[in-house]
Amino acid sequence: MSLDYGRLFRLDGKTALVVGAGSGIGREAALALAAHGATVICADRDLPAAADTASAADGLTSYGLDVLDTEAVERAVRDLPDVDVLVFTAATNVRKRMVDYTAGEFDRVVALNLRASFELIRLFGASMAERGGGSIIGFSSIRGTTVEAGQSVYAATKAGLVQLLRTAAAEFGPNGVRANAIAPGVVETPLTAQIKADPAWYDAYARKGALGRWATPDELAGAVVYLASDASTFVTGSVLAVDGGWTAVDGRFDPPN
Structure with missing residues (x-):
């Protein structure tokens, strides 16, 4: 029996939990999954924000x-x-040079970005493995590969998350569970609002990528649907860059005429 490619990205009959669905990438991911037929649970520490996302469409x-x-x-x-x-998107960052970091700030970034991710992966991964299948999708970052001053702890957690997901792919794979990371570039979210407000910083980041602009949260939603769906049944332990070419382009130079 041949595969119905017209339904390759459909998620009918699947239940998706989106952690961080109250805003930004998580919100758009939840809406996109629901649009493709999934029953979506919008989870967030801010329950009213999660409820607002859930009210935006049917099936949430x-x-x-x-x-x-x-x-x-x-x-x-x-x-x-x-x-x-x-799907989990929750993260935090403290932009400081290493010599200025405090132990409390280090612990705060690691606790949310790495330890909480570890708990979600291992607990829900074990549940999926018991049932014989599932897809785990975590959000890393270009900072898991490339760094700049002031990004030490954030970058370390995002690189560490990739390795957690790869390990989950190895450990849960025999039970049909896939685990992958999405690595966005610079995205217009609440986490980046402060630097977006600085025109010089905004323009510098926009010029770094091949497309010459920032992403909007909805531009990450397609990657989530792909990794959740049967379009990616043989994809696990991978990192999908959705970064506008940031990690592919080493600077920008326009030669004179």
């Missing part, structure tokens, strides 16, 4: 979840036993 519900609370994550696995697709 909201769930309050603080991923820094391991017991809450464990409870979520019990409350949501049939998750086929896990």
Whole structure:
């Protein structure tokens, strides 16, 4: 029997949990998954924000979840036993040079970006493995590959997340669970609002990529749908760059006429 390519990206019958669905990339990911037929649970520490996303389309519900609370994550696995697709976007950053970083700031960035991600991956991954399949999609960053001054801890967590997901791919793969990372470039989200407000910084980042602009959150949604769907059934342990060519282009030079 041949594959129905017309339904390759459809997610009918699948349940997706999007952690960080209250805003930015998470919100758009939730809406895109629902548009392709998934039943979507919009999870966020900010429950009203999650509820607002859930109200934007059919097939979405909201769930309050603080991923820094391991017991809450464990409870979520019990409350949501049939998750086929896990997407998590929550992250934080403290832009400081290494010599200015405090131990408290280090712990705060690592706790959300790495430890909370670890708990989500291992707990929901184990649940998926028991049921014989699933897709885990985490958001790394171009900073998992390329760095700049002031990005040390954030970059380390984003590189570490890739390795966590690759390990999950190895450990859960025999049970049909796939695990992949998406690595965005610079995206217009609440996390980047401060630098976006500085025209010089905005323009410098826009010029770094091949497309000469920042991304909007909806431009990451297609990658999420792809990795959640049957279009990617043999894709696991990978990093999908959605960065406008940032990591492909080493500077920009326009030769004179």
